[in-house]
Amino acid sequence: MAEIAPILTMKGITKRYGGVVALRDADLEIMPGRIHAVLGENGAGKSTLIKIMSGAVAPDEGQMTLAGSNVSFTSPAAANAAGIVCVFQELSLIPDLSVADNIVISGPPTRGGMIDRKAQRKIAEQALADAGATDVHPSALVKDLPLSRRQMVEIAKALARKPRVLILDEATSALTAADVQQVFSVIKRLRQEGTAIIYISHRMHEIAELADDCTVFRNGRKIATYKAGSKTDNEVVELMIGREYKNVFPPKGTGPHEGQAAIACKGLSWAGRLNDISLAIHPGEVIGLGGLDGQGQRELLLALFGVLRGVSGEITINGRPSAASDPSEARLPGFGMALIPEDRKTEGLMLPMSIADNLCFAALDRISSRGIIDRKVAEARIGEMIELLQIKVASADLPVSSLSGGNQQKVVIAKWLMNSPRIVLLNDPTRGIDVGTKQEIYLLLRKLAASGVAILFYSTDYDELIGCCDRVLVMYGGAIVRELAGDAITEHALVSSALNIGEAAHT
Numbered sequence: 001m002a003e004i005a006p007i008l009t010m011k012g013i014t015k016r017y018g019g020v021v022a023l024r025d026a027d028l029e030i031m032p033g034r035i036h037a038v039l040g041e042n043g044a045g046k047s048t049l050i051k052i053m054s055g056a057v058a059p060d061e062g063q064m065t066l067a068g069s070n071v072s073f074t075s076p077a078a079a080n081a082a083g084i085v086c087v088f089q090e091l092s093l094i095p096d097l098s099v100a101d102n103i104v105i106s107g108p109p110t111r112g113g114m115i116d117r118k119a120q121r122k123i124a125e126q127a128l129a130d131a132g133a134t135d136v137h138p139s140a141l142v143k144d145l146p147l148s149r150r151q152m153v154e155i156a157k158a159l160a161r162k163p164r165v166l167i168l169d170e171a172t173s174a175l176t177a178a179d180v181q182q183v184f185s186v187i188k189r190l191r192q193e194g195t196a197i198i199y200i201s202h203r204m205h206e207i208a209e210l211a212d213d214c215t216v217f218r219n220g221r222k223i224a225t226y227k228a229g230s231k232t233d234n235e236v237v238e239l240m241i242g243r244e245y246k247n248v249f250p251p252k253g254t255g256p257h258e259g260q261a262a263i264a265c266k267g268l269s270w271a272g273r274l275n276d277i278s279l280a281i282h283p284g285e286v287i288g289l290g291g292l293d294g295q296g297q298r299e300l301l302l303a304l305f306g307v308l309r310g311v312s313g314e315i316t317i318n319g320r321p322s323a324a325s326d327p328s329e330a331r332l333p334g335f336g337m338a339l340i341p342e343d344r345k346t347e348g349l350m351l352p353m354s355i356a357d358n359l360c361f362a363a364l365d366r367i368s369s370r371g372i373i374d375r376k377v378a379e380a381r382i383g384e385m386i387e388l389l390q391i392k393v394a395s396a397d398l399p400v401s402s403l404s405g406g407n408q409q410k411v412v413i414a415k416w417l418m419n420s421p422r423i424v425l426l427n428d429p430t431r432g433i434d435v436g437t438k439q440e441i442y443l444l445l446r447k448l449a450a451s452g453v454a455i456l457f458y459s460t461d462y463d464e465l466i467g468c469c470d471r472v473l474v475m476y477g478g479a480i481v482r483e484l485a486g487d488a489i490t491e492h493a494l495v496s497s498a499l500n501i502g503e504a505a506h507t
Contacts, residue, residue, distance in 0.1 A: 007032045007196045013062035022048040024220045035197045040217035041434035043404040054086040055079035083164030095143035100124035103157045127160035132182035147174045167198040173432040176293045241436045249467030250446045257282035262454035268313035273299045275478040281454040288469035289458040291498045296478035297458040301425045305339040306330045338416035342427040348412035356396040363418035385414035406437035426457045476500040
């Protein structure tokens, strides 16, 4: 029986960005009909590797072969034409176009020199069905879809191109649990059909369920390749971070927290999405928001930060009725609030602008005098934030888009810490970032809490809620259905409460 040859190989791949070596002498072999997980911290070289595979950037050294032939792609379109298709974590959709337009944008069907809309819709419907996203209408504008549906459209767009090699870069990070299982079914079907799949995720349970082979990168180098299941999670993480992995979550506060709440609300309601919510968060508390995705957690954060219009109920800050009318008011000293948004790419950063400029946006009034930025003050504060969050950056003058995902997320957080907030709202802040950076964020949250900051923290990761939070407020149908504290914060309690069943339904 003839040995099966790799569909894609990379040998001696090196890529430099100025003085920074993103990849150094990297090798990789991808087999047809197998799922190959690529693991590593943000900044390990994974993103550069897949950008080279998919034609987005060219390597400085090394060779790539596809089905035995040497290839060198000058653009993503060239890679797509050869059968290599990538679903990036940063969506490539055009918001003002329809779902169908986005799915066939690289090669729409034509008739008589015009786009054949009927054929286009048929292709889009089939692609959406293949991705398990039949609830998405082909005529809907992408900008009107929530993030999870946009992610499913991105996957459908990739499937429409019939890839030989499909690259999935954190493709499930914005999805609901039901969507994740649907995508898993699609991936397993493609594997059976002979498609080679490169899977990048920081969610170890996803790797355990899907992967056949795994390769770990660290600091731009390949560290190891092994069969999935042959190493424990701790062994894998230690390969990724280069040190022993322990004490994932820092110790919690001593509590209980009493006295005046830093922020509280009573009877908060909005547009049928928030229903009679009452809560209080004290200085030094880390309060989690749990529940299935889409139960009003994001809307609650937006309501507290003054983003939503038509909110009813009362919000108090330090005991005084004091609802912010908009985000620009919420960040002022009288409110002292910060909101770390869900989507860092579109809601948290100006990607073409420098790291320094992004850090300064929310704190311009604090680093300016008579409308002119005090450069010495600004540079000092920027340096403090880079050191505090350990942002890996060669120069603060580089565009923020040049940073890895984890370091970009640190910039979003640092931007708001420039304001020295007393109330910090976080919307799934560790989505799509590596375990090492997650640990740093957990430590930062505890450090902020120890200084008296009140923290409200929404996470889709049960382990984070269990490991980070003093209390967890579980939401269902836009309401808080259960409060868990201390040893009562368990996975069983979180899941049953999220489903509003059993004990939770009567609490």
